[in-house]
Amino acid sequence: MTTNIEGDSSLPAPGSTERTTLRRIAEKAVENRAVGYQILDAGFVAHVAVSDDSGHPYVVPVGYARDGDRVLFHGSTGSRLFRGLAEGQPTCLTVTLLDGMVLARSTFESSMQYRGVMVLGNCQVLEDAAKDRALEVITEHLLPGRWSEARHPNKKELAATLVLALDLTEMSVKVSAGPPEDEDDDIPRPIWAGVVPLVESFREPVPAPDLIEAYPVPDYVKAWRRPSPGGAH
Ligand SMILES: Cc1cc2nc3c(=O)[nH]c(=O)nc-3n(C[C@H](O)[C@H](O)[C@H](O)COP(=O)(O)OP(=O)(O)OC[C@H]3O[C@@H](n4cnc5c(N)ncnc54)[C@H](O)[C@@H]3O)c2cc1C
Secondary structure, three states: OOOOOOOOOOOOOOOHHHHHHHOOOOHOOOOOOOHHHHHHOOOEEEEEEEEOOOOOOOEEEEEEEEEEEEEEEEEEEEHHHHHHHHHHOOOEEEEEEEEEEEOOOOOOOEEEEEEEEEEEEEEEEEOOHHHHHHHHHHHHHHHHOOOOOOOOOHHHHHHOOOEEEEEEEEEEEEOOOOOOOOOOOHHHOOOOOOEEOOOOOOOOOOOOOOOOOOOOOOOHHHOOOOOOOOOOO
């Protein structure tokens, strides 16, 4: 289900619109759309901004998948926050991958290594065949191989599920990599400095307590890996 990593070449480059241009530490901006898509393909959780009726902002974590030049995610039709998105409320979606802790000699210069994408826009509601397909794309991104084994949603479950798409038209990509950048005065200090890399990984599958006895762990479950930076699983 991995889709074209380059994206539609007629779309604006990441960070090229007025409101997506990185101003603070602008050298961390990445204008290459493919880098943004690789980050989206490697992540599992997006944070989506939404306001309630009073205008108060919320940030909702969701599972998602990239599908070409858009991001797909789903929520409950009963959720007032998701209904706001379905009605076309403007939103901001972010995906962040944490790659390491950067220990500078000073706490001020200490930071993190990360790769992040921010998308601005309005969601569209997907219906019928597009909705079915989107649920498959999301499932296959999060759990490759699962769609062919798990029971698919029935009519009642589909009716309770809101599926949304957000175009990747207006987006920015920010990547922080490399060693700590200490002030010259701090470098001679006897303080350890460096990077502690951080990797998110799956551990051994734990069978459900009510699983049919001795039912084996499927190969696709054993094979689960976070997608590589190249986008492949
Ligand atoms: C794991 C992590 C930890 C961080 N910790 C801190 C922290 O402790 N303190 C801190 O000040 N900042 C931190 N940042 C950076 C923070 O996300 C912002 O980039 C930074 O605060 C600048 O925000 P701004 O609105 O002033 O940037 P501006 O450069 O003015 O933002 C302009 C535009 O740049 C884009 N942009 C900004 N930030 C990002 C981003 N992170 N990813 C993608 N696009 C972006 C957006 O389109 C935004 O509209 C962290 C980032 C990550 C991923």
